Amino acid sequence: MFYLLNIFIQMKILLNNTTLFESLRPFNDLGFVPTMGGIHKGHLSLINKSNKLCKKTIVSIFVNPKQFNNKKDLNSYPRNIKKDLKILKKSKKVDFVYLPKFKDIYKDKKKSKITLLKKDKILCAKFRKGHFEGVLDVMSKLTKIVKPKKIFMGEKDFQQLYLVKNELEKKYKTKVIPCKTVRDKDNVALSSRNLLLNKSNLIIAAKIYETLVDIKKNTKNKKNIPSFLNLKKKELKNNYKIKIDYLELRNIKNLKLSNTKNNSRLFIAYYLKNVRLIDNL
Template sequence: MFYLLNILIQMKILLDKCSLFESLRPFNDLGFVPTMGGIHKGHLSLINKSNRLCKITIVSIFINPKQFNNKKDLKSYPRNIDKDLKILKKTKKVDFVYLPRFEDIYENKKKSKIKINKNDTILCAKYRKGHFEGVLDVMERLTKIVNPKKIFMGEKDFQQLYLVKKRLEKKYKAKIIPCKTIRNKNNVALSSRNSLLNKLNLRVAASIYKKLVNIKKNIKKYKNISKFLNNQKVKLKNNYKIKIDYLELRNKKNLKVSNKTNNSRLFIAYYLNNVRLIDNI
């Protein structure tokens, strides 16, 4: 009994599957928060929700190389494990942190057979070849290892949430729990990649968010929504000197192109200072 209480009081760091299996064996109400590090308030909101809905919370930190379609993006991705662990420990709400090595996750060296359906090759899947195949592969592997009751994921990457929920809930007992996007005081969606931006970049991102709110507000005035969004996309590109992958209105239940604001979200992906940012409202 003392052993179990001691685990709950102190955050325990797990470095391999063996120690994970041994430590998690007594528990069956696990809340899982998968991350790639760069812990921020968005991650903490997932942890808080896990604490409310589950008895035990485990956070993983693993930068998965297989979901990066750009080697430069992988190389520049923020890494500060010591800082991440200090933040997690300070919350006093994390029971376990899993820090696997590549070999621990990809012990089975067989190539993944996961393929994204043509209907799902939209938004980021269209512009980041192989990205979501890598995401789904690692999420399946982590789910098999951790065996959680609930998995907590943010709505900022809504397409990722949609695809993971669609695949994992069919194959595993784990329930995917969507969590609201957390924003800074200027309404910029929190992201680990934001640490690669300077103050001017963040002000531009805040201004773009305001424009997106205005665009969505005015969509219903136009019969040809596709034409309206294309025009707005050109204006954003010219006004802010940015590259935009997409600006689209899609149904939030099936991600099909939508012609009405009800039950829809406005999705954007753009580059600021060579950093790719995504958002949806």
């Protein structure tokens, strides 16, 4: 890791908490972009937003094992720290990159007290037991360490954004800033997991997005939206040979099931080539 320090002169790499505390002490207007690596244009858009609203920007790269409910998923998650650092350096928008070890984040070995309310055990929380407890725990710990003024998160994982914003803004003097989902030329939502897909898989993902747009449009004239979505869910499964965890229309303010297109988003989670993808629109 140390050879990297000579390459990245302006962008300071923070390998432990001691270095982080010393480096960040002079700054009280920090923008924070938490990531698990696999840096793509979606992450860069968060960094650009941070640059506009904050004096300094820090990006963290930490694959948090506690938010994976599937060991195979954890082991297959894309990791290429050297490539990530080159992309971040090339952007010329990042002041600090925090590369913590597990012990830097979880030095306190006390069991997390974070639990989801029954009303929040929906969408991904229903299908990925313990996932969001792990996300909220690590985000709380990272916020406590970094002490950012603003945290920038994408709307692609809207449920994560919703839960993190509600949790952190109550506990810390920080604001969670929502940022629009960034898509590729075929409108597939950018995700680190896309690196696990081949071209034919991505073509299918693009077709699924087109179908979702049509489904969302047609909810406007449907009296029984859950029944309509259940039918469309079966069609998607048959047409694209995919497994679907959920296809639901929910209110953006409270994530309750919605019977109207207004103030609502269509949420989906599905498996393509054993890779779990999520989207909302």
